[in-house]
Amino acid sequence: MKAFVVDKFGPPEDLTRTDVPDPVAGPQDVVVDINAAGVGFVDGLLVQGLYQVKPPLPFVPGNEFAGVISAVGGDVKNLSVGQRVMGTAAGSYADKLKAPALLCIPTSADMTDEIAAGFAISYATALYAWRDCGKALTGETALVLGASGGVGQAAIAVGKAMGLRIIGAAATEDKRAAAKAAGADETVDYTQPNWRDELKQLTAKSGLDLVYDPVGGDAAEAAMRSLSPGGRHLVVGFAAGDIPKVGLNIPLLKRCSIVGADWGGEIRANPVLAAEQFATLLEWFAQRKMTPAPVTTRAMAELPQALRDQLDRKLVGKLVMVN
Structure with missing residues (x-):
């Protein structure tokens, strides 16, 4: 599969898209084919090594996603292959990612992948x-x-x-x-x-x-x-x-x-809390009590410039990269 990989910390313009092995689901994980991935300010800091937490090199950046499950771990009971999901996990600027099942949420039929990819975090x-x-x-x-x-x-x-x-x-x-x-x-x-x-x-x-x-x-x-x-x-x-x-x-x-x-930090310490929070937000969405703001999209290949624009505060609203 294709993925953006950070081999050394540096400006987002240095990112290149390369071939990497497909992820394999652990017992409590799922593999998701990525349709869309949200862009956050933190992502641009992470690739430069400027965030409070530095991931070990090499790594695939990106932290929020929407897509379709293509594999499930043996202990996962609430999700299935072919199901649309959104969520948060490291490595979303790729064709596929491995994500903890606890941090994946079934996407409602009336929410697009583009909105879903910028929703979770x-x-x-x-x-x-x-x-x-x-x-x-x-x-x-x-x-x-x-x-x-x-x-x-x-x-x-x-x-x-x-x-x-x-x-x-x-x-x-x-x-x-x-x-x-x-x-x-x-x-x-x-x-x-x-x-x-x-x-x-x-x-x-x-x-x-x-x-x-x-x-x-x-x-x-x-x-x-x-x-x-x-x-x-x-x-x-x-x-x-x-x-x-x-x-x-x-x-x-x-x-x-x-x-x-x-x-x-709260979810890393207490990942089980995410389910209630996501359930509350999706209930408000279903009830039309809360309307997510529109997002703008760019092709995944344009990620380096997208991260630069985010860091330079040139963006209005949420930007989502699409495969």
């Missing part, structure tokens, strides 16, 4: 962050940083399903329009020097209840300073590239909390 992260980490309550007001990207749009969709009022923060008019199209109630330009004043107006000076922060950088501290007493700042990632060093006087004086929302 971003939407499960949003549910984990809002519900399990942030203890979000219906009617609360939340700010989503990076609201036009795939992670931000998923946070908007899940937040709206939970009854939150969402303010989307994005840097350009087109990106703010994308956040509104994804369901944000209001938007702000967080590159403007007075953007916190706009937040005060939008919250009637009462402050934010929650901040969903996959961006970091300079925006993080300003957003945290806009929290109300009892507010929760959910740390999801650092797409800006800089990990902010926030003074602990802010949570002290604001009487707010900083909460880490690392869904991947």
